[in-house]
Amino acid sequence: LVRLAGVHKLYGRGDNRVRALDGVDVGFEAGKFTAIMGPSGSGKSTLLQCAAGLDRIDAGQVLLDGAPLHELSERALTELRREHMGFVFQSFNLIPALTARQNVELPLRLAEREIDAAAIDRGLAQVGLAERGGHRPGELSGGQQQRVAIARALVARPKVVFADEPTGALDSRTAREVLALLRGVVEEHGQTVVMVTHDPVAASYSQRVVFLADGKVTGELFEPTA
Amino acid sequence: LVRLAGVHKLYGRGDNRVRALDGVDVGFEAGKFTAIMGPSGSGKSTLLQCAAGLDRIDAGQVLLDGAPLHELSERALTELRREHMGFVFQSFNLIPALTARQNVELPLRLAEREIDAAAIDRGLAQVGLAERGGHRPGELSGGQQQRVAIARALVARPKVVFADEPTGALDSRTAREVLALLRGVVEEHGQTVVMVTHDPVAASYSQRVVFLADGKVTGELFEPTA
Ligand SMILES: Nc1ncnc2c1ncn2[C@@H]1O[C@H](COP(=O)(O)OP(=O)(O)OP(=O)(O)O)[C@@H](O)[C@H]1O
Numbered sequence: 001l002v003r004l005a006g007v008h009k010l011y012g013r014g015d016n017r018v019r020a021l022d023g024v025d026v027g028f029e030a031g032k033f034t035a036i037m038g039p040s041g042s043g044k045s046t047l048l049q050c051a052a053g054l055d056r057i058d059a060g061q062v063l064l065d066g067a068p069l070h071e072l073s074e075r076a077l078t079e080l081r082r083e084h085m086g087f088v089f090q091s092f093n094l095i096p097a098l099t100a101r102q103n104v105e106l107p108l109r110l111a112e113r114e115i116d117a118a119a120i121d122r123g124l125a126q127v128g129l130a131e132r133g134g135h136r137p138g139e140l141s142g143g144q145q146q147r148v149a150i151a152r153a154l155v156a157r158p159k160v161v162f163a164d165e166p167t168g169a170l171d172s173r174t175a176r177e178v179l180a181l182l183r184g185v186v187e188e189h190g191q192t193v194v195m196v197t198h199d200p201v202a203a204s205y206s207q208r209v210v211f212l213a214d215g216k217v218t219g220e221l222f223e224p225t226a
Numbered sequence: 227l228v229r230l231a232g233v234h235k236l237y238g239r240g241d242n243r244v245r246a247l248d249g250v251d252v253g254f255e256a257g258k259f260t261a262i263m264g265p266s267g268s269g270k271s272t273l274l275q276c277a278a279g280l281d282r283i284d285a286g287q288v289l290l291d292g293a294p295l296h297e298l299s300e301r302a303l304t305e306l307r308r309e310h311m312g313f314v315f316q317s318f319n320l321i322p323a324l325t326a327r328q329n330v331e332l333p334l335r336l337a338e339r340e341i342d343a344a345a346i347d348r349g350l351a352q353v354g355l356a357e358r359g360g361h362r363p364g365e366l367s368g369g370q371q372q373r374v375a376i377a378r379a380l381v382a383r384p385k386v387v388f389a390d391e392p393t394g395a396l397d398s399r400t401a402r403e404v405l406a407l408l409r410g411v412v413e414e415h416g417q418t419v420v421m422v423t424h425d426p427v428a429a430s431y432s433q434r435v436v437f438l439a440d441g442k443v444t445g446e447l448f449e450p451t452a
Pocket residue numbers: 135138139140141142143144169170171237238244245246264265266267268269270271272273316
């Protein structure tokens with residue numbers, strides 16, 4: 001479904017130049033749950049952003065169903081993301097002025113799709129926030145905000161969900177509920193999930209773990225157990 | 227050093243009213259390392275904000291060395307926080323327009339204390355970011371930003387450090403380095419650390435764990451092991 005071939009990504013210029021991705025070759029199959037692990041600063045978020053077409057790459061190719069993303073116009077790329085991708089950002093990126101419910105509805109509004117109030121209720125309930133739909137992000141705890149971001153990424157049933165440390169702000173019991181939810185969309189709806197995590201328990205919910213260090217893939221593990 | 231006696235904290239009005247703290251009695255002794263654990267939304271961040279005088283309480287008292295915080299003026303409270311407290315926020319709260327180095331210097335500037343460039347270098351090196359002092363928060367990964375926030379909270383050697391999930395964005399190796407640093411300021415400099423965490427490994431670095439649920443202290447554990 002998504003493939004990165006020889007991808008390089010550089011930030012900054014001259015002295016401050018940082019090579020975030022250093023020739024990454026990795027593929028993510030449709031209907032599979034993959035985890036990405038690696039030290040802080042190793043390029044995990046950058047890999048996710050490039051795979052979703054949110055960041056321009058400097059060399060190599062990113063292919064979605066065989067078609068190279070970098071040949072698409074900005075408009076076509078945005079269209080594609082709206083139709084087929086869900087994203088949980090490491091810093092949540094919720095809209096402060098909107099309520100939790102409105103934040104969850106946003107992907108459907110942007111894709112000009114019908115908003116089914118019952119589906120939004122279910123989405124909030126699945127992450128344990130049925131009662132809090134009317135609160136804005138500033139009125140929610142860190143973990144509650146993260147769960148709103150997860151509900152938002154899932155609501156439009158995207159082909160592929162990119163999740164950047166989706167359980168980072170959650171206690172272990174709440175985290176297991178969210179991980180079971182992500183595993184569920186893979187097993188029951190055949191969606192694809194690519195999740196960055198530092199937590200070995202979270203990684204154990206995936207079917208494959210890819211390890212990253214200094215912008216390179218250094219290994220992978222199939223059917224991990226915690 | 228810091229005591230909360232019968233503390234209640236409510237947010238919102240009418241239907242949306244949320245009771246974040248529901249009669250909390252807890253003390254933090256000088257020179258000790260205490261962890262606070264509990265489910266997402268149970269009141270951990272609120273407890274930390276109220277203990278540091280960053281949030282007004284609705285009932286009860288917060289005492290610092292026996293003196294009630296709520297009797298102090300806003301100015302005196304700010305003065306006290308600048309002199310004696312360090313804070314690592316759950317969402318880092320770095321100033322985007324300042325470099326990592328300038329963010330770390332900020333507590334010293336605000337307290338109108340002399341800035342020792344070597345101390346700032348040491349602070350950044352202790353969290354593994356000696357090379358990144360010239361980068362702004364937007365040019366750093368999630369875990370790197372969190373480490374800048376930790377260096378900032380420690381630089382002025384405050385009597386008490388409040389840290390809200392300081393290893394939430396870190397891989398296990400980097401997290402252990404940060405936890406050893408926090409344990410070090412307690413054992414070597416006699417400072418007090420109060421840390422909210424979801425991670426049992428992080429809690430095992432503390433000398434006591436306080437458990438919170440639905441805004442109430444439900445138990446405590448001394449000398450926890452992972
Ligand atoms: N401004 C606000 N308005 C309404 N409710 C609020 C506000 N701030 C916090 N709350 C609520 O108070 C409760 C406690 O929040 P707090 O941030 O202390 O939780 P927490 O234990 O830190 O959770 P987490 O582990 O998710 O960070 C939560 O239910 C939260 O939604």
